Amino acid sequence: xxxxxxxxxxxxxxxxxxxxxxxxxxxSYVPVNGRPVVSLDGDWLLTLDLFxxxxxxxxxxxxxxPPSQWSHPRDYEIEAGEPTPVPSCWNLLKPEWTHFEGAxxxxxxxxxxxxxxxxxxxxxxxAANYAAMAFVNGRYVGxxxxxxxxxxxxxxxxxxxxxxxxxxxxxxxRCPTRVPMQHIDWFNYxxxxxxxxLLRLPATFIREARAALLPGGQEVRFSIQLSEAQDTTxxxxxxxxxxxxxxxxxxxxxxxxxxxxxxxxxxxxxxxYDIQFACGADQVNERIGFRTIETRGTDILVNGETIRLKxxxxxxxxxxxGKVSTEEDVRRRFRHVKELGGNFLRLSHYPHHEHVARVAxxxxxxxxxxxxxYWAIAFDHPDTYADAENQLRELIMRDVxxxxxxxxxxxxxxxxxxxxxxxxxxxxxxxxxxDSSRLVGAACLINRETFTIEDRLAEYxxxxxxxxxxxxxxxxxxxxxxxxxxxxxxxxxIVSETGADALPGHRxxxxxxxxxxxxxxxxxxxxxxxxxxxxVAGIAAWLLYDFRTERRQTGxxxxxxxxxxxxxxxxxxxxxxxxxxxxxxxxxxxGLS
Ligand code: GCU
Numbered sequence: 001x002x003x004x005x006x007x008x009x010x011x012x013x014x015x016x017x018x019x020x021x022x023x024x025x026x027x028s029y030v031p032v033n034g035r036p037v038v039s040l041d042g043d044w045l046l047t048l049d050l051f052x053x054x055x056x057x058x059x060x061x062x063x064x065x066p067p068s069q070w071s072h073p074r075d076y077e078i079e080a081g082e083p084t085p086v087p088s089c090w091n092l093l094k095p096e097w098t099h100f101e102g103a104x105x106x107x108x109x110x111x112x113x114x115x116x117x118x119x120x121x122x123x124x125x126x127a128a129n130y131a132a133m134a135f136v137n138g139r140y141v142g143x144x145x146x147x148x149x150x151x152x153x154x155x156x157x158x159x160x161x162x163x164x165x166x167x168x169x170x171x172x173x174r175c176p177t178r179v180p181m182q183h184i185d186w187f188n189y190x191x192x193x194x195x196x197x198l199l200r201l202p203a204t205f206i207r208e209a210r211a212a213l214l215p216g217g218q219e220v221r222f223s224i225q226l227s228e229a230q231d232t233t234x235x236x237x238x239x240x241x242x243x244x245x246x247x248x249x250x251x252x253x254x255x256x257x258x259x260x261x262x263x264x265x266x267x268x269x270x271x272x273y274d275i276q277f278a279c280g281a282d283q284v285n286e287r288i289g290f291r292t293i294e295t296r297g298t299d300i301l302v303n304g305e306t307i308r309l310k311x312x313x314x315x316x317x318x319x320x321x322g323k324v325s326t327e328e329d330v331r332r333r334f335r336h337v338k339e340l341g342g343n344f345l346r347l348s349h350y351p352h353h354e355h356v357a358r359v360a361x362x363x364x365x366x367x368x369x370x371x372x373x374y375w376a377i378a379f380d381h382p383d384t385y386a387d388a389e390n391q392l393r394e395l396i397m398r399d400v401x402x403x404x405x406x407x408x409x410x411x412x413x414x415x416x417x418x419x420x421x422x423x424x425x426x427x428x429x430x431x432x433x434x435d436s437s438r439l440v441g442a443a444c445l446i447n448r449e450t451f452t453i454e455d456r457l458a459e460y461x462x463x464x465x466x467x468x469x470x471x472x473x474x475x476x477x478x479x480x481x482x483x484x485x486x487x488x489x490x491x492x493x494i495v496s497e498t499g500a501d502a503l504p505g506h507r508x509x510x511x512x513x514x515x516x517x518x519x520x521x522x523x524x525x526x527x528x529x530x531x532x533x534x535x536v537a538g539i540a541a542w543l544l545y546d547f548r549t550e551r552r553q554t555g556x557x558x559x560x561x562x563x564x565x566x567x568x569x570x571x572x573x574x575x576x577x578x579x580x581x582x583x584x585x586x587x588x589x590x591g592l593s
């Protein structure tokens with residue numbers, strides 16, 4: 001069939017390949033890092049596209065003549081799109097869109113004035129679930145896959161003076177080779193659900209600017225990577241520490257190490273310092289806390305002191321906003337964790353919004369951040385590995401300066417197979433290459449044959465995450481007693497999930513499932529056992545709030561996972577909340593003294 005045949009698109013099932021070939025990843029990501037941006041948040045026009053007609057028929061290439069002047073019939077009209085706030089999840093905007101899994105075409109116009117010669121203009125997207133493709137004035141710019149990490153597209157050559165048309169196609173289909181794949185226990189929201197902006201940069205700009213304490217905590221290393229492999233000089237200043245450095249940059253890379261004379265960051269004293277990195281016409285402003293994180297035997301140490309991580313897991317899920325995570329929502333969840341006497345959150349099961357770690361830096365909380373290598377990933381598929389590693393690198397590039405982030409989680413509840421071991425050991429090595437300063441962990445399953453805390457992946461981890469639900473998915477706690485008696489791990493164990501469902505207001509005596517009483521008793525039975533084991537360095541209850549998931553359809557659940565300590569209204573506390581707070585208070589010293 002000739003390509004200029006108007007019906008060519010009906011017979012071409014390979015239509016996406018040219019666009020996927022233009023996908024970008026961590027290598028082109030430019031953290032905004034406090035630079036001024038032109039926000040593109042606000043009303044866009046959204047047209048849902050179940051069959052990918054937009055790519056098949058190249059909707060993006062259509063001009064904007066009004067229908068009365070069309071010479072040929074069309075199947076797409078920008079103005080027929082629904083006014084849609086960005087960021088948002090389309091699932092919550094119209095009842096008929098609740099379970100939509102397909103493509104959505106967002107369109108808006110941008111009035112622009114090109115800057116001085118050499119200027120770079122970057123389209124910065126906080127995240128789009130799951131894949132995205134961008135078009136400027138009818139031309140494809142590039143795309144991205146991975147539903148929870150930021151990406152950057154250079155639009156310099158395509159933006160013109162005056163009015164520009166910007167279109168972003170987002171597609172949230174679940175696929176066996178994606179990360180996560182098609183079977184998940186959370187809601188598959190779709191859309192442009194984090195902030196979008198345009199970033200003006202000089203021809204040579206700072207792509208990465210890092211500052212961290214070296215092991216031992218006596219020295220701080222500043223490092224800079226420029227967008228170009230140039231030899232020049234950069235400046236780093238920390239006014240409150242009297243630091244004002246000129247850093248030689250060779251081949252685009254520069255670093256300087258100086259004695260650290262400041263106050264360490266800790267959960268009890270979250271001290272942050274304003275730091276400026278400058279080079280030529282570019283400047284990055286950061287607020288960074290300096291701390292060390294390490295393991296010693298089965299202990300986890302912050303600033304050289306053993307700490308017990310007491311906390312909860314949390315999803316990005318909101319009754320009204322779905323996966324959109326406002327700063328107000330973040331501060332509420334952190335207040336709830338502190339009311340629990342907690343110092344720790346596991347950000348399940350994917351990279352959360354960038355402001356989560358920034359607010360945790362301010363409020364003094366420790367975070368386990370992770371990528372969604374969840375359940376039965378296609379461990380033997382090269383594209384799947386590339387996607388997983390890219391999401392990991394983008395997460396690390398974005399949050400590498402956040403003191404609150406102490407651990408990169410590389411997976412959750414994956415069966416211990418050879419393909420999984422190869423895939424995840426590579427991910428662990430990739431995490432260390434990208435950032436050698438933090439711990440690497442994964443939420444593992446127990447070894448059912450030996451009934452021990454054992455997983456071949458543990459060799460590649462600093463911390464063994466353990467998901468166990470004895471007393472909920474298993475009828476009693478004898479299995480937990482057996483597991484703990486059988487196990488003698490040589491690395492710290494964080495119980496990365498343990499919990500039970502409870503419908504608020506549903507009461508009963510004894511083991512009556514889905515009652516608040518049993519959820520509370522579950523924690524009494526669990527925490528007293530776990531807290532007695534020195535190798536249990538942390539506990540993350542599953543989880544803080546009830547959340548949407550289509551897998552859960554009993555009368556108690558009706559599309560929600562009810563293991564929250566608080567209902568999905570993020571207000572109604574269950575009995576277990578106060579019980580867990582008491583148990584945490586009794587468990588050793590509450591965090592760092
Ligand atoms: C698993 C899984 C969670 C899930 C939880 C549950 O451990 O990691 O994503 O929601 O169990 O069963 O509630």
